[in-house]
Amino acid sequence: xxxxxxxxxRCPIFxxxxxxxxxxxxxxxxxxxxxxxxxxxxxGRSVQILWIIVHGRCEVLKATNDGTEQQLAILDPGAVFGExxxxxxxxxxxxxxxxxxxxxxxxxxxxxxxxxxTGSKAAHKIAASTAIVLAERLRQMDKWVCEFVERPxxxxxxxxxREFRSKxxxxxxx
Amino acid sequence: xxxxxxxxxRCPIFxxxxxxxxxxxxxxxxxxxxxxxxxxxxxGRSVQILWIIVHGRCEVLKATNDGTEQQLAILDPGAVFGExxxxxxxxxxxxxxxxxxxxxxxxxxxxxxxxxxTGSKAAHKIAASTAIVLAERLRQMDKWVCEFVERPxxxxxxxxxREFRSKxxxxxxx
Numbered sequence: 594x595x596x597x598x599x600x601x602x603r604c605p606i607f608x609x610x611x612x613x614x615x616x617x618x619x620x621x622x623x624x625x626x627x628x629x630x631x632x633x634x635x636x637g638r639s640v641q642i643l644w645i646i647v648h649g650r651c652e653v654l655k656a657t658n659d660g661t662e663q664q665l666a667i668l669d670p671g672a673v674f675g676e677x678x679x680x681x682x683x684x685x686x687x688x689x690x691x692x693x694x695x696x697x698x699x700x701x702x703x704x705x706x707x708x709x710x711t712g713s714k715a716a717h718k719i720a721a722s723t724a725i726v727l728a729e730r731l732r733q734m735d736k737w738v739c740e741f742v743e744r745p746x747x748x749x750x751x752x753x754x755r756e757f758r759s760k761x762x763x764x765x766x767x
Numbered sequence: 768x769x770x771x772x773x774x775x776x777r778c779p780i781f782x783x784x785x786x787x788x789x790x791x792x793x794x795x796x797x798x799x800x801x802x803x804x805x806x807x808x809x810x811g812r813s814v815q816i817l818w819i820i821v822h823g824r825c826e827v828l829k830a831t832n833d834g835t836e837q838q839l840a841i842l843d844p845g846a847v848f849g850e851x852x853x854x855x856x857x858x859x860x861x862x863x864x865x866x867x868x869x870x871x872x873x874x875x876x877x878x879x880x881x882x883x884x885t886g887s888k889a890a891h892k893i894a895a896s897t898a899i900v901l902a903e904r905l906r907q908m909d910k911w912v913c914e915f916v917e918r919p920x921x922x923x924x925x926x927x928x929r930e931f932r933s934k935x936x937x938x939x940x941x
Contacts (some may be wrong), residue, residue: 653936658917665929666936677906681899686906712886720894725855727901730935732851732860734908737931741924743832750915755839757911761904762827762840 603671604645606722614715621704627691634675634689639682641702643719644675649695655687667692676723679705777845778819780896788889795878801865808849808863813856815876817893818849823869829861841866850897853879 601607607615622645627633633644636656646668653665653674665687668674674689679702700719709716735758741747742754775781781789796819801807807818810830820842827839827848839861842848848863853876874893883890909932915921916928 663929664933666933668937672937676898677902679898680895681902683903683906686909709888709891712888714883714886717883717891717894720891720898721854724850724853724894724898724901727898727905728851728855729857731901731905731908732857733935734905734912735860738908738912746920755837759838759840761907763842763846 601645601647601671604673605671605726606643606645606673606719609718609722610715614713614718617708617711617713617715618700618719619698621708622698622700625697625699627695627697629691629693629695631691631695632688633691633695633697634685636686636688637684639678639684640675641679641682642675643673643679643700643705644689645698645700646670646672646674647696647698649691649693651689651695652692653687653689662688673726676726680720680723775819775821775845778847779845779900780817780819780847780893783892783896784889788887788892791882791885791887791889792874792893793872795882796872796874799871799873801869801871803865803867803869805865805869806862807865807869807871808859810860810862811858813852813858814849815853815856816849817847817853817874817879818863819872819874820844820846820848821870821872823865823867825863825869826866827861827863836862847900850900854894854897 601615607618610618624647627649633651634640634642636654648670650670651668651672651674653668654662655665657663668689675685677683678685705716705719738754738758742751775789781792784792798821807825808814808816810828822844824844825842825846825848827842828836829839831837842863849859851857852859879890879893912928912932916925
């Protein structure tokens, strides 16, 4: 396990855990290695797995209307993916493909539930860390759009944004 | 407590809890009543409290550059607010003001931590429910912006959106 530790220390999921809690999670994860160019998580599929990159890099890809793929982001060691669907099943909005030989840790939802059943605080910390990162992303995206629609050329779209945003924040449903 | 139950059943935070877990949370919340027109949560302040509306309605307001206030959303009984800053302190991006006489439940971060310390699964379920609602909002907002920048008049902004989004999803930091 020692080989992972320096990479995992960068991973926000583990940063708030004690050494014992980290170990409880590590006891439940599966290790997998992919060659370069492999699809690890496929857009449109709904799988409840939390993935953590230990070595190598991945790209996040989205199919475009013209049949090509657009690269949305690059993920480095310590990065997490799958978190958007981990707590609530929904089709993945993008694919993740290995750019190099990649080593990942996979935490399945079943193993996470088992961790929760033991009463471990590690399960709680994973949920709280995910809530933090999603809140921060939502805050930043909201700010970006607000600034965008305030530009003179966006004047015709302000009302539409306000209506969408109002619905989004009023509706605490899932 | 019976008087609250019909309203709280609508609240997504409680929907995944057993009756005992609900009661554990209810034992730790503070009840407050505000007259109409009162600021309950102030934009720019950083307070880690989760609020649940039991009776009455509130509005979400944001100060605009010209010194006026813009209404972002209306919150009905069962609605939750404060969740964006509850797991990670950050200045509130909007204010919440009562539109009528309002009765709320307040769960402070200190009481939530106390609940977590008891090993209660209710604390874990609050974090997981928050992660779900934030993931769903982020997914919807992302979809809205993607459709927006695909319009012919937004052609000049696509690259800017791609760069912003790439940074947002690569960066699992807080």
